[in-house]
Amino acid sequence: MEVRITEDYEEMSDAAAELVLRQIHEKPDSVLGLTAGSSPMGLYRRMQEAYREGRADFSKVRIFTLSEYIGLDEKDEQSFAYYTRKNFCEGLNLAEENICMPNGMADDIAQECERYGKAIEAAGGIDMMILGIGPNAHIGFNEPGSSFVPETHVVELSKATRAANARFFDNPRDVPYWAVSMGMRDIMFSRRVLLLASGAGKTEALVLALGGDITPKAPASVLQLHRGAVFIIDEAAARRLPEDL
Ligand code: GLP
Numbered sequence: 306m307e308v309r310i311t312e313d314y315e316e317m318s319d320a321a322a323e324l325v326l327r328q329i330h331e332k333p334d335s336v337l338g339l340t341a342g343s344s345p346m347g348l349y350r351r352m353q354e355a356y357r358e359g360r361a362d363f364s365k366v367r368i369f370t371l372s373e374y375i376g377l378d379e380k381d382e383q384s385f386a387y388y389t390r391k392n393f394c395e396g397l398n399l400a401e402e403n404i405c406m407p408n409g410m411a412d413d414i415a416q417e418c419e420r421y422g423k424a425i426e427a428a429g430g431i432d433m434m435i436l437g438i439g440p441n442a443h444i445g446f447n448e449p450g451s452s453f454v455p456e457t458h459v460v461e462l463s464k465a466t467r468a469a470n471a472r473f474f475d476n477p478r479d480v481p482y483w484a485v486s487m488g489m490r491d492i493m494f495s496r497r498v499l500l501l502a503s504g505a506g507k508t509e510a511l512v513l514a515l516g517g518d519i520t521p522k523a524p525a526s527v528l529q530l531h532r533g534a535v536f537i538i539d540e541a542a543a544r545r546l547p548e549d550l
Pocket residue numbers: 340341342343344345371372436437438439444445446466470
């Protein structure tokens with residue numbers, strides 16, 4: 306595991322973009338795992354620019370989104386499916402069959418989790434996973450708990466997570482209570498992991514993730530065990546991390 310500290314959000318996005326572009330140059334049929342949220346927006350914008358300028362080809366790239374709210378249709382602007390199409394897929398030459406997402410509207414959600422897990426496996430796992438981090442150190446929607454859940458599963462969102470994500474909804478009461486998320490095995494079996502964090506709001510989460518014990522109470526802490534994980538974080542977010550990381 307490696308920690309890179311950048312001056313600000315833009316530099317964080319540049320550093321991440323360089324690694325993702327290198328990944329798809331080296332392996333044009335790379336499988337990417339993609340988080341939603343504000344942290345990777347700069348990175349995704351850079352992917353769209355790189356494609357526009359002829360510096361990247363996504364025709365063989367396959368993507369799997371990390372999570373989805375249960376009960377939101379993909380046309381719903383708050384759904385992660387909508388977010389991913391708008392902020393990543395739009396303007397890239399991804400093949401439609403290579404855009405893979407869990408369906409939060411599935412009638413049988415347990416079966417949907419199983420289908421999604423199998424699809425990730427059939428794709429050969431994730432080559433590069435792009436993560437953000439929640440205020441309670443959640444990754445994807447793997448919330449703090451008493452154990453790590455390995456496979457794609459249904460999650461009851463914590464109060465902290467619902468509060469943090471309320472900013473995307475007109476009414477905070479509209480934030481769903483439940484979500485589907487890839488599990489820790491899908492994340493830990495990814496060959497490379499990039500975790501992006503920017504701003505003072507992430508200092509606590511990073512202390513939980515990097516400054517202490519590996520524990521399911523701080524899900525991102527498990528990444529300390531991942532050989533191919535890189536935390537790319539800006540100075541504001543890194544402010545309270547121990548010097549000797
Ligand atoms: C959500 C998502 C996470 C994301 C986190 C941080 O809860 N499920 O995958 O990493 O928020 O989001 P942001 O980058 O907007 O701070």
